[in-house]
Amino acid sequence: MATLVRTVTLKKQAEDQIARFDIHQRIQHGMMMISFIFLVLTGFPLKFSSAGISQWWVALWGGIEATRAVHYAAAWVMVASCLYHGGYLLYTVLVLKRPFPIRIFPTPRDARDFFLEIMYFTGLRKEGPHFDRFSWREKFDYWAIFWGIPIMAGSGFILMFPVAATNIFPGWIVPVALIAHSDEAMLALTWIFMVHIFFTHLAPGIFPLNKSMFTGKVSRERYIREHPLEYERMVSVRRPEPEPEAEPVPEFPAPPVTPGPEEEKETE
């Protein structure tokens, strides 16, 4: 359950911050982000190997063996972040008995939100859709990884161990993996830089940098604007008396609505 945290900013202005991501989610995102950047930096020159700048860039890293080693290392970090994500999900659900994060799953409402948003963008409606914990765009980004990682990691490991791969699969698996790896990488890169960066960092009200995935917190004002439905629910289920012994429960990603205690913590 999202937790209301009142923090004091450096300017000593009290600003309401609402916790949105717990430390594990932030680490998972950080691992994925950093490994993604390194994978792009070391993989992209291979795709455009005839460009002079690629040759200059690879030489800067210390040659093709150096970029390859970094690419391999970053690939393992990315795979580790996914295992961490899956493992953490199982742990929270099976051991901590937290509710399964059902809110990340796409629903018919997302299709409706998508059309409402397109109508808003094109001027057919005065207002955009109101989102719950995750907007359709956030869900799209999240689930795209469930398609992208098996493709990228699967094809990547085939290219990393081509002889072992052909001991199991037919020989064509290697050229197929190369095509998949190359094209899917372009897709991921373009999507992240065009869509993800635009809507999470450059859109009005967020520009220039959205720090919530790094701090875990979102200002109340922005939360109301971006996730009004979740915010309303958070406020309505909140008890007037906060329970001091209750620990703030980080979410993964969001539990279903269960009327329960909502903690409010004061930090000075």
Place this chain on the structure above:
Amino acid sequence: MNKNASGKAWGKGHWLLASVTLLLLLGVALLLGASSAQALDENNCLSCHGTPGLTKTNGNGDVISLFVDEKKVNTAAHRYIDCTTCHTAEPHKVETALTKLSLAQKCGSCHEYQYRLHLDSVHGRQLVYGNSDVATCVDCHSSDGSPHSVIRVLEYAAPAYKKNIAQTCARCHGDEGLMASYGIVDKVYESYMRSFHGKAMQLGAYEISQLDKATCANCHGYHDIKPASDPASPVAGLENLAATCEQCHTGAGVKFASGFLGHREASTDNVPVAYYTEIFFSSFLVIVIGFGALIVLLAIVRYSLNRWRE
């Protein structure tokens, strides 16, 4: 022994100064006097043949250049072998016509082993018939086709240096018209540069330790290069191909080799599954990116309009 040097006109300080000055002068003189290595030219051939534009007209009325570029011959692999080693003791009396074959024979008078391998290669067999299309020694070992510019294989500028081999082969094998006349339709150079081997070779540095990827010669052979249709070729048939792959890819078998697209693009009759994968992923890429671009574009328009109306 003079223990009272300070009393003399030339004290210790003076000697030191004089020695340092002398050393400096010597250094400057050495630097100024230093020039690149001089080719061995015992009979002063270059005094005439070093003149640009020196030509003769042979019996057929063809004008033949007799100019030898001193700069190139000074850095050539054979710079310390005198002109007359190849051009015989009486070079002006040579009457035999210069052909690609006679040129190769001349190289072969020392490099016997390579010459014999070459004669049995796809290039050499044609050479014997007088075909001047085919590559011989100087076509791969000299940057300008002149035997006077042959440099050692391990020099970075050598056409047969590993990083340059693909470009050297492509001088002929990248010529579509020439290749078509021999029935070779595959774009071997382009397909090699598309492969991981070619990309790594292109991106890698010049240090030989960075070039442990396969290039043309690693699979097809060097002096004894055979056509892929020749059963003796290291790439003829999956068995031979697998054995060739195995030289680098330890444990590679026939299944591994069967994944090689050849020097062709994937198509309905060349590893069709790769062809369909290509179609699937490129369509998928266009659709998803098109969708993403559309919503970003629409959002930019909306946000700009909102801002403008404020």
